Amino acid sequence: MDNLVKLNIKGISYSQTQTGAYALILEEEFGGRKLPIIIGSFEAQSIALALEKDIAPPRPLTHDLFVSLGEQFKFSVKSVYIYKLEDGVFYSKIVFIDFTGQIAEIDSRTSDAIAIAIRFFAPIYAYQDVVEKAGIHLEVIQEEQDSINQAMQKIEEEVKAMNDLSDYSEWTTEELEEEMKKAVMEENYELAAQLRDELDKRTN
Numbered sequence: 001m002d003n004l005v006k007l008n009i010k011g012i013s014y015s016q017t018q019t020g021a022y023a024l025i026l027e028e029e030f031g032g033r034k035l036p037i038i039i040g041s042f043e044a045q046s047i048a049l050a051l052e053k054d055i056a057p058p059r060p061l062t063h064d065l066f067v068s069l070g071e072q073f074k075f076s077v078k079s080v081y082i083y084k085l086e087d088g089v090f091y092s093k094i095v096f097i098d099f100t101g102q103i104a105e106i107d108s109r110t111s112d113a114i115a116i117a118i119r120f121f122a123p124i125y126a127y128q129d130v131v132e133k134a135g136i137h138l139e140v141i142q143e144e145q146d147s148i149n150q151a152m153q154k155i156e157e158e159v160k161a162m163n164d165l166s167d168y169s170e171w172t173t174e175e176l177e178e179e180m181k182k183a184v185m186e187e188n189y190e191l192a193a194q195l196r197d198e199l200d201k202r203t204n
Contacts, residue, residue: 004081004125009051009114010034012044012190024111026124028131035126035134037090043111045189050118052193058185063115070120074099077120080113085130168198
């Protein structure tokens with residue numbers, strides 16, 4: 001564990017450069033370095049849904065099935081960790097543990113591993129050299145394209161904008177409720193969460 005860095009989810013933002021893609025921002029618990037990971041829209045919605053416990057999808061998502069399987073076959077997720085960064089792609093493993101204490105590690109896409117980890121309340125880690133390599137890799141991008149500081153500032157602005165509910169200030173409660181139902185049916189859970197927060201704010 002000494003070689004592992006604990007990561008927390010800082011947020012998810014829509015990618016302005018890749019259509020249909022999102023940036024999942026992981027931040028080390030101590031140190032403040034960030035790992036932006038490009039993920040697809042389905043994985044982004046699945047992660048957002050897992051973070052927003054109050055929103056229930058009309059049917060279970062693929063990642064939800066792991067929780068049901070765990071309950072039936074008495075296994076859980078001990079942790080997930082990112083063990084390699086190669087050509088800009090993060091590689092991860094999920095550490096499963098059953099009721100006897102037996103442990104098994106399975107390769108997984110990082111987005112899937114994180115979506116599953118959230119549902120099992122499991123910690124997320126990365127090897128120290130991966131975090132260091134990611135930082136170096138981003139510095140190279142900074143030289144060739146945009147400043148990494150500007151890029152991260154843009155990402156953080158987008159994450160903040162996702163939680164900015166001022167645009168809904170003139171909506172009626174009925175409009176918000178109807179729009180939230182529509183968002184859930186369309187599996188747009190990030191929008192549903194924003195609308196729900198606005199409703200909660202008005203109730204309080």
